[in-house]
Every structure is written in structure tokens, then in C-alpha cells.
Amino acid sequence: MGFFVEVLLSGLMAGVLYSLVALGFVLIFKASGVFNFAQGAMVLFAALTFVRLLDILKDTFAPITLALIITIAMMIMLAMAIERLVLRPLVNQPGISLFMATLGIAYFLDGFGQTLWGSDIYTLDIGIPKGSIFILESVFEGGVLVAKEDLVATVIAGLLVVTLAIFFQKTRIGRALRAVADDHQAAQSIGIPLNYIWVIVWTVAGLVALVAGVIWGSKLGVQFSLSLIALKALPVLILGGFESVLGAVIGGLIIGAGEKLAEIYIGPYVGGGIEYWFAYMLALGFLMFRPQGLFGEVHIDRV
Amino acid sequence: MFYREAGQFKTSYKADQAVFPIFQDKVFVAIWLLIGFVVIPMLANEYVFRAIFIPVIIMALAAIGLNLLVGYCGQVSLGSGAFMAVGAYAAYNFMIRIPDLNPLICFLLGGLSATVVGVIFGIPSLRIKGFYLAVATLALQFFTDWTFSRIDWFTNYTPSGSIAVQPVAVWGFVFDSPIRKYLLCLTVLVIFTIIAKNLVRGRIGRAWMATRDMDVAAEIIGIRPIFAKLSAFAVSSFFIGVAGALWAFVHLGSWEPLAFDINLSFSILFMVIIGGLGSIVGGMLGAAFITLLPLFLNQLPIWLGINMSTAMVSHLEYMIFGALIIFFLAVEPLGLARIWQITKEKLRLWPFPH
Amino acid sequence: MTDITQKANLLSIKNIEVIYDHVILVLKGVSLDVPEGSIVALLGGNGAGKSTTLKSISNLLQAERGDVTKGSIFFKDERIDQLNPSTVVKKGIVQVMEGRHCFAHLTIEENLLTGAFTRAVSRKEIADNLEKVYNYFPRLKQRRSSLAGFTSGGEQQMTAVGRALMAKPKMILLDEPSMGLAPQIVSEIFEIVEDLNKKENVSFLLAEQNTTVALRHANYGYILENGRIVMDGPANELASNEDVKEFYLGISGAGRKSFRDAKHYRRRKRWLA
Amino acid sequence: GQDEGESNSNNPPEATKSASNAEGIIVDVSDDNAQFIPVLSYRTGPYAPNGMPVANGFTEYLKVINARDGGINGVKISFEECETGYATARSIECYERLKNKGPTGAAVFNPMSTGATFAITEKAPVDKIPLITMGYGRSESRNGGVFPWNFPIYGTYWTAADVLITHLGNINGGLDNLKGKKIALVYHDSPFGKEPIPLLEKRASMHDFELSKLPVTHPGVEQKSTWIKIRKEQPDYVLLWGWGVMNSTAIKEATGVRYPRDQIYGIWWAGAEPDVRPAAADAVGYQAVSMISSGQAQVHKDILSYLYDAGLGSGEREGVGEVLYNVGLLNAALVVESIRKAQSKYGEKPLTGEQVRWGIENLNITEQNIQDLGLAGYMYPVNLSCSDHEGKRAARLHRWNGESWEYSTDWISGDDAVLQPMVKSASDTYAKEAGLDTTACDS
């Protein structure tokens, strides 16, 4: 039983980490109907910028703060560039073209980030507690082992989600964003400034990428593979629904727990290594019942 | 002025329904075929065959296959790599398990196996739409990666799980030299292109396009979505499966599951979209563009005599590749094929602007 | 009806040419003026270029890969053809697009509220405004919490009009406002138009197929055929023009004839080939 | 940045100077009197952190031969790098692009990835170009009778696995004491990762230990469940057959579940600086088998003085002498020595791939040669023959002390009585499928 709880807990916490990446996807989809495949590359780019700046600024009075400020500035510039060069010319185009364009962004960012900052592994340490602790020792024999990093990530993800959820559901901007996602042209016709809105949203997504990048980066070291985390976030995204901040979190928890339990309890019978596809199959299974994900917007086709 | 329909009257529906109703187009295609089958084999060298033509042709086949699904039927799939893998591994298994089976038949059987898998994985498309479906197809991608590296039967129990095959031999004729391989692939491509063109201009093609444009309305007209979608999955995965078998047997000669990973899926989708959704020529243009652009970018500094570290070159390559993709989409979201078409329209009007 | 043509022009289009997709020439030099505080009707058959004209004013063409390649558009003496759509709205021009274009995943009420996006006013004022729109269209109030995508065609059309009203513009470009609406609602809409025009001095440019009604409520009219203005004049004059009567109002010498008696070979006279 | 290429960003004046100094060190590929060596490298993508030092070590050794010795017996070396991104299809394109360059074509290919090795293995016999796959590729290709063009010199995966088991035997006071022990193999789920399994299974049945196999899916960023299993099963040893980010993640997860690092043993591709640095202090005590460890021998000093002091270094000075750098360097040294050997038969001029093949097959590097190479203490003698394309059955283990790697054992030999029959049967199977003659070495 203690073991089961441990697997479950570690799965849930892994899921939260996926959610952090999935959130970036959700933000952009919600605001522009764009399935932004560059989110993974943005995670890498943000983390890379941050970690290299830390190194460059290590002798200044406040390296972390300075690096953070400059990185945020970079992400804002990135958002502006993307809006100007990618989204604006592609306004009102089919989703698939926009999706492909974001793949173009991903390629560009991968190349650009590495040209600028190098392709080595960089260690990132900003004081997130490391190591692991035993909890629930009184309940289960031997207790349950959890990593401190994961606890920190969980707290941060929780905060992010609450903030973003309020932002979307309660504000004027939030409503405008959803309108834009539905129909670019109609949004323009009532004066929603797409350009401005896109810059804001991509900036926020960039910041979410930075948070994810820092947390994953201090776990794995900052390096190219960070961008591949996106592949773990995708099943979370479809399970939770493309448009739902809350969905990203719930989806993360389900996927995280599901894949870990499957790997531990089913894996041994079939040779192991099933986590990756199991996550997708699990999401697919849910979709068969709710084609728009748990919290996604219903698909409207009427005649 | 050179591209004019004027004076070319079609006197029967048959003539109007020909693939290339305009005379210039017919000449054009004939010239291309001549170049493909006669001129290139006389001129090209081994590198050009192996590194350029063969991969481009096989990828064009896969891209046409995917285009049937994505461009014509509107079902976005990120699982092409998986279908190629199924085609390759199935062809391999037919070949080693049924002695003396003609390799070409093995390729077709490989394609058919991909069809079966395609149909099964097409079933969710009846419920799941758009990007949800796209992401869901990744399930197949990861599942095949896993299957072919974990279930040793598929790899005939080779210890490392990678497969090596001998050059394809048909009726004693061995396709071992690059030029023979090239001609084999080109022939397959031509045949499949004709099939694809026939399908899309007929009833099935219209059913696919109708489903793509508005599936509710299509159903009301009497097109069963289950039929349209699954047949698109079936045909598309057949094409891609055959392409996979060719890729493995003719191009790679030896492979492991990684050869058919998700990057391959993305490249093929790229080809389809850059080339032009819903266009057969687009598939070919896209395949050539996406395969050759990196090689070109990679060689460019050398040609220009710029001395740059390889790392720098490939980072730049990434950046330019990404930027060009965005550029092309921005200029023409409907792809190279559309650019080609607009050029034709302009030619038709030339020298007048409108 | 008073003659407003003497008033200063609020909007004036000078000889514009529009090309879609780099090759399809649609407007071939269109000029028209909308005087301050007037209602101007833009008439013409299918494909004449009415919607295109309106979209080039509100600058929504770009989203359809269309381009104003020649000419200029002035709003209160300021050139607006290079501005982006949201700036045009800020300046006070709102378009109601043909084909409704509601935000399918927003509720009716949210749709209406997004209409007020550009206005920095108190919640109270917006709530009042909303109430006013609900008064115009009681049907919308009933369906306020339904997703717009699930409502009927007419309900969506009302939403689209209501949404534009929420922006409180100086000028409204209406593209086929009556399409798909029940007769009662059609006259309601034109009453709203006159109401706003009189009480709040809002100007209208109106593309409408229901010529009879349009000319009844407009001050001035333009007839567009094949991308060119072929006739213009005060509404009442147009309404009594013989050609207009026959082609647009369906009245020939003997009064309105039944749809049953319509023949294929009638009208093939055109102003322009 | 690490990848800023030929010019060293820290001192621009020297960079300008380097242009003239480069003469005679960097030889143009079109030079008719130079031996051409193609270089497949990957400086981008998920494996770039590992690929860059290997490529640097390899090319800088070639450069220093030109700079210090004026080439191999006066024959200058020209080379061209081609970026593969660790992708098989790109590797094939590179292979095709480079195989005919230089006056005599490519002397030898180092595919630098197991996947590419498999693909190129089919093409090399046709083009008559030998392949050196130092420490990777297919283990049975050591049988030159079946694989005349493949040379997994200096260690195959089976050798590496056997060395590790031998070591475990040693520390337990004999292989027989492994009985009943639990050994877990955490491996990269690819042909590379699966390569040692047949040998480990054989060893497991010989010594009656329990082998559990835990695959990790590429790229290996998520290994929680793997390590939860390990925490539950508490195996006595974990063998880590990883690559790239998978390695450092594994070590971090091991810390997370408090599995002792000194019971984890890595393959040589999991035993370099990029594998442990992100885990920093957590990795202390972790050991890995190695072909060559970190450190600077005489040849490094030459590289620093001939290249780096002249602004011709490819990376940063600190990188010279790291583990993967040394792997690249050792690989290049073997290439150069093979050519030297071939020159002794075919003359001191640029040689063809076929001629170089003879040189490799007859390679015999003695302790004395190692001294002369400037690699004393870093290399083990190798002696190849027609039937043995590996030439060496020994490796050392090294341990990470938090700062650097240091040798923790002496050279440990694998047991050829175990290895040879496996090579034989696997290569026979291959020969049978491919319809090859297996008697080339019998004469």
C-alpha cells in the first residue's frame, strides 16, 4: 500500500510538471486558436537565456534578479517579433497553417538559442531545494519518498493556475481572448486589437515557459532535450482540453498518475517502457468519451 | 502569352475531365517524364541519386499519401512515421517468413499492413476532430516505436533490434546500383501518382473533400463519414506504408525504430503543408523543398567560400529553415502548389496585370 | 426627408480598387461619400462588390488576402485606409459583417459585451447599454446564456447587430442586416437605424438586398454593378427611377407581380457589360 | 560560446593571426597530396553536448598531426565535417557526400552513432571504404571474416558488459559469489541500449544472478517509474546503459530514491562530464567503464601549444582532455596509425579506402607506440587481425569525485571464452541471412 501511494504521488507530481508546460500551450490556444508547437522550444530558449545570463552576471550584485529581468525582456521581444512576423501575416488563416508556422518558430528558436548561448549542458541552481524526504511515515511502513523539487513545482504550478484562471474567466481581456480564438476577423471588426493582444498572450506564455524551463532545467540541466518535454505535455493537453487552464492541471495529474501506475503495474508484463505511449493511449481513451477533452470547449457544428 | 487556353475547346465531357485539359500541360508532363526517365539517368552521379533523388522520390510518395488524408480528407495526422515503420517492418517480415516472395509484393503487403493499422487508428477520427486528432495520432507513433523495439518477433530476434536487408532482387534483377534504385522508386512514384490523381478526381476524392470541408453537410448529402474517413486513412496509410518499405529497403538498407521517429512524421507533414494541402503536385514540390533545403543551406557557406564551424552552419540552417517556412506560409498559406497556380494564372493574363 | 447631401462628408471613398489574392480584381474604381448624420444605401446584385467596399473601409480585407491597391478612404478628413482594423473601430466605425460571425463559443451576452471592448466606460454604463440592446431584441434576453453557436440563424444575426451597437460608434457599416430575419425584426432593425440616426446622430452605410426597405429609410443611394458605381442619387429619386423600379424593386408598370409569374428571359439589360 | 568555431572569442587579435597560421594545418579538401578523412559529427540536437567534445577531440588530433608532424609521414591530412544531428538519414547523406572527396576518396568512416553504423555497414563494402566504430556499433562485427569492412576497434558493447561483470565478480570475491544477486540494467531503448543484453543474459545464466531489464524511452527525461522500481527491488547493482540527458537524469533520480551511487556502473557513453555535471555532487562515487578517461597527456600539451596558442582551437581550453574529447582524440589516433600502417605497404602518399583497410586490419599498437603517440598511461595496446577486428578485450573503470574523473581500477579483461562463441554465432546468423561467405579468414 505504501508503495502504491508512493507511485501515485510521484505520478501526480510528475504530472504537475507536465502541466506547467501544457499551460503554455493552453494560453496561446485560448487566445488565438493557434496550436503553438513552439512551446517546447520556448521553454528551452527561456531557460537557456536565463542560465547563461546567470553565468555572465554572476559577479554583479544581484545576478538572479538581473538575469530574470533581462530574460523577461527577451521574452517580450520574442513575443513582439512573433506577432509582427508570423501572426500578423497569417491572420484568419486555417489553424493548420498557423500550426506549421509555429513549427517554423520552433526550428528558428532552436537554432537561434544555440547560436546565441551554445548547445552544451548548463547547470541551473537557483536554490530550489534538492533531495527527497520521507512523508507519511506513521501511516505506511517505510514511509513514502517524495522529491522536494517536485513539491516546490507543485506549489508554483498551483499559483500559476489560479492566477491564469482568474485572468481568463473574470477579466475583459480574458473574454476578448476567447473571442479572438473563435473568429479573428469578427474580433477585428469590433475593434479588438489582435496585435496587442497577441503580444500580451505570447509574453505570458513566454513567462510560463520560463517558469517551466527553470523548474525542469534545475532538474535536468538546461540543454536541448528540454524542448522535447513538449511531447510529454501533449497528452495532458488533449486530455484536459485545449482551452482550459484547469484542464491542463487535472489532465496532468491524470496522465502523470496513469502512466506511472501503468509502467509499474502493467509494464513488467509487457517488457516495460510503456509510459510514453500509454499516456497518449490514456488520453485517447478519454477522448473517445469526451472528444473535446475534459474541460475543453465543445465542438460546434450546426447546420 | 505562353500559357493560354484560348482556342482549345473541349468538345466532350471526357476531354474536359482529362487530367491535363490544356495542351501545354500535357507537353509539360511529357517533358518531365522524359527528364525523369531518360535525362537524369544519363547525367546524374551517385551522390545525386543516393542523397537527393531517391530520398526525395520516396518522401514525395509519402507526402502524396499524407496529403490524401490531411489535404483531401482534412484529418490531420502526426503518425506518418509510424505508418512508414509499419510498412517497412511488415515488408521485412513477409520477406523473411515467406521464402521467395517477390519483394515488390512484399512492399505492397507492407503497404496493406499499414492500411490495416491505419484503419484501426482511423476509427477515433469518427469522434475526435482537429488538433485533438492530430495529437491523438501520436499515440500510434509512440506505440509503434515501442512495439518494434520491444517485440522481438518483428525484428526476427536480432539481438540489437535493428534490421539489415540485402538489395532488392526481382526476377533475378538486382536493384543494387543507385541508378536502378532510382528507376525503381521513380516508377513506383509515377504509378502511385496516377492512382492518387484518379482517386481524387473521382467519387472517393469528392467524398473526402466534402468531409474535409464540412462533414455534417457531407453526411446529409449521403456521404457516410465512416466510409470517407476510414477510406482516406486506408489509402493514405497504404501509400505511406509502401513509402516506408522503400525507405527502409531501398534507401536505408538497414534501420532501427529510430529511423521512423516523430521527426519523420513532422517532416512529411511539413512537405504536405509547404507543398500545398489538397494538391498532388504539392506533395512532390514539398518533398523536394523540405528534403533539399537543409542540404542546400548546409552547403551554402562552402559554395560562398565562407569559413564557418559546422555547428554554426547547422544552427544557421535551423534558423533559416524555420524562417523560410514562416516566410512561405505568410506569402502563400496554401503552399507551393498555389504559388505555382497563381503564376500560371498570371501567365495566362500576361502581359496584363489583371 | 431632409436633404443632407449639403452636409460635410463623414466618410469619403475616393476611387478605390481592390484585388483579392493578387489576381482577382473586384472593385474597379469606386467612389462614394457618406455625409455626417446620414443613412446611405449601397445597392447592387450578387457579387457586385458591396461587402468588399464595406470591408475595405473597416480594413478587414487583409484577413481575406484582399488589398486596396489604388485610391484612398477618408474619415473626418483623415486617411484611414492604412490603419489597422482596431484603430478604425476606435475612431468610431464599426462593421456588422455579412454572415453573422458571432463568437460561437461565447454566450450571447458575452458576445454583446465584447462589442464594448473598445469603450473605457463604467460597468454601469455598459450594463445600461446591454439593457438597451435587450430591449431592441427581447429574444436575445431569453437566450442570453446560450452559446451563440447553438442559437438560430436569426438570433445570431440579432447578436451581430447588437454587438455592433454595444460599441457606440459614430458610424455603422451594415452588411445585409435583414438577412434571415423575420419581417417584424427587419422593420425593428430599420427603426433602430433611424432612431440612432436621429437621436444620436449616428451615420450609416448600408449594403442591403431588401431594396424597398433600404430606400425607404435611406437618404441617399448608390448602385454598384460589377465593381463600379453605375448610378447614385437621393433615395426617393432612385426609388422612382424606372430602371431601379424594375430591377431592384420588382415593380414594373403594372405594380408588383407574383413570384409565380417571374420568367427567365426578363431583364438582361445591364448598365455595364 | 563553446560552439563559436574556429575563432576564439576571448582574444580577437589572435583570431586574425590564425588565418596565416592555419596554412599547413587546415588543408583544403581539394589538395591532391593530402589524405582525406571525412568527419561525421553532431553539434546540434539532443546529443550535442556529447557530440561536440568528441568532434573537437577528433579534428584537433588531425590538425595537430599536420601542425606538429607535417602530416602522416609528410602526407598532410585534409578533413571535412558533416553535421548529422545524430540522425541516420542525415548520416547517409553525409556519407554519400563525403565518400568521394579528396584525391583518393574517404580513407575511413567513423559513423559516430550506432544507427548510422548499421546503415553504412551495408554500403561500405560496395564503396570499399572501411568503418571504424570505436566503442559502438554491432558487437559481432568484430568477426572480420563476416564483416571485412567493419572495425569496432578498442572495445565492443559485449566487451564492456563483460568487463563490468568481471569487475563485479572481482569485488565480490569471485564470479561465483554473484549467485543470487540482483543486477538491474537501465538502458536506452534503442539498438545501442539493447546491445549488451545477450551477453548479460548469458552471464546471468552462467553465474545465476538475477537480471532485470528496465528500458528508458528516448530521450530519457522522465525516469521516475524506473527508479521507483529500483527503490522497491533494491538491486545490488545498477548498470546504466544510457546516452545524453538520460544519464544525468538517472543519477539525479537515483539520488531522489536514495540509491547508493557507488552501486551504479555506467557504460563508457555514460561516463563523461556532461553525464555527471548536471547532477554535480549527487554523482560522487558513480563509476563507469571507460576506454579512456579524462586528463592531459603529452599530445594534449601539443594541441594546446600548436593549436590553442595559435587561436586554432575548436572549443575552450578547459575542454581539452575531458573524457569525450579524449574519446574523439583516441579515435583519430587509431585512424592516423592505421593510415601510417597502410603507408608502410602502399607508400607514403594519399591512400584509398581499400588500402587503408589493410592498414587497420594489420594494426599493431605496442606500449612503445603509445609512448610515441604521447598517450602514455591513457591507452592499451591493440593488435588486430583478420578474424579479430576489435583487438582489445580490456577496459578500466573510472569514478567521478565531484570535480573530475579518476581511474578506480586497473585494466580489467573480459573473458574471450565467453565472448568469442557469441560473436561467432551472431555473425554466422548474419552471414547466413545475407548469403555471405564466412571463410575469408580461414586461409
Added chain:
Amino acid sequence: MNDNDRKLGPTLLKADNISLAFGGVKALTDISFEVKEREVLAIIGPNGAGKSSMLNVINGVYHPNAGSVTYKGTVRQQMKPHEAAKQGIARTFQNIALFKGMSVLDNIMTGRTLKMSAGFLAQCLYVGRARNEEIEHRKKVEEIIDFLQIQSIRKTPVGRLPYGLQKRVELGRALAAEPTLLLLDEPMAGMNIEEKEDMSRFILDVNDEFGTTIVLIEHDMGVVMDLSDRIVVLDYGKKIGDGTPAEIRNNKEVIDAYLGVSD
């Protein structure tokens, strides 16, 4: 009343106590009416009255919560849209539902899908049946194109057409199926008088020449009164009137709910 002498056939379609609700919204409550063969029946009513929903029930897009539809003598509760098509029910849509990426010709050709039967292999090779069939159906389609006077645009992608022409193409697509029952949802919205006249002509001709039964939704009273044999009036999902145009014109309830002060 015009053409009162026209021969109406037996009942083709009968709706019995149809009710349909979406969540809390009652789109249709207890609706019954019947349509005779060769009849032109108009359904009118205020916006949101449930007219389009009624059509959707008839051809199986919506499944009623209660009640049944009898078509050609068979009673049914539920039917899939493509089954309805097979039974000869075709329709046009309020929000144009053409296949945007296809040409006019192809759009109309899709209408004939159910009439084609060539095997898959024949289609791959474009030989034999596939080819003959294609040419033969093309002939039929050309007749429709001639009939609707859209010859000049047959190769144009429908997305580029103005609204009115799109409606016409949609009608063509429905006609291509040679339906027994044709459902038209606001076929004349967004058209000027001239175009409405054309459209009326087409509808009447179809009705006359092929004996097609037509159910029509329209807001233009002129059109409705002139074309229809009988009118059903819905309001808030309830039927409030059913009769000849003359009867409806004078029905007090209908005037209040829908027509307003008659012009």
C-alpha cells in the same frame, strides 16, 4: 389561390407530435403536420421558432425527444442523415454549407454520390465503370448547371462566389440527388428581387417538372405566399397555424406573432 387544381398526391411525410429540447430550451413542442406528394409547403415563424430544427428532425440531424416521423409510409423515431439521403431527402442550409475548397462542378457532383457505384479498384485506375460513370453523371450535372444558369462559374472554387450564387449552387447540389423531398432553409436570404425571382422560378420548375415535394422555410412573405400550397406557422416551438396562404394571411394569431402589421 394559384393552381388550385394542381394534383397533390398522397401523404409523403407526416410528423407526429414531435418534441425536441436542448437542455432547457424547448425548440419544438408537440408538432404535427403532413406533407403531400408534389406539394410546396412553407414553414414560417419568428426567429428561433424552431423551423430549422424541424428540418433537422426530418432528415435525421436531430433526433426528437418524442414523436415520430412517417416518411413514405414507414414510421421512424431515428434515422442517420445519410440514410435520409438514401431515401431521397435532400436539402439546402440556412448558413451555406457548401464544400468551400471545391469547385462548383465538384460540389454538384458530390450530390450524385449515392447514385454512383464503381468499385474501388476501377476508381484507382479510372477505367471501365468508374470512367463511364463519371462521364455519364457529368452529363446530368451539366444539365443542372444549365438549368440554374451557372455555366460560367462551373470551375470556380465556391469560396470565391458571392453569397447569392452560392445559394444557387447549393440548390444545384441538392437537385443533383434527384430527391423526392427537397428541404430548403431560407433559400432566398440575402438576394435581391431579381435573384429571388430566378430562384422562385427554379423551385417551381423543379416542383412542376420532376414532381419534387418541397418544404421551404422563408422570411419573405411575398415569396411564401406566392409559391406555397400550404403554410405551417411555428412560434416558440409550437404550431400556431396551418393552412393555405389565404387562411394564414388572415389568421389573427399568426399576424400577432409573426407578420406584424401587414404591409
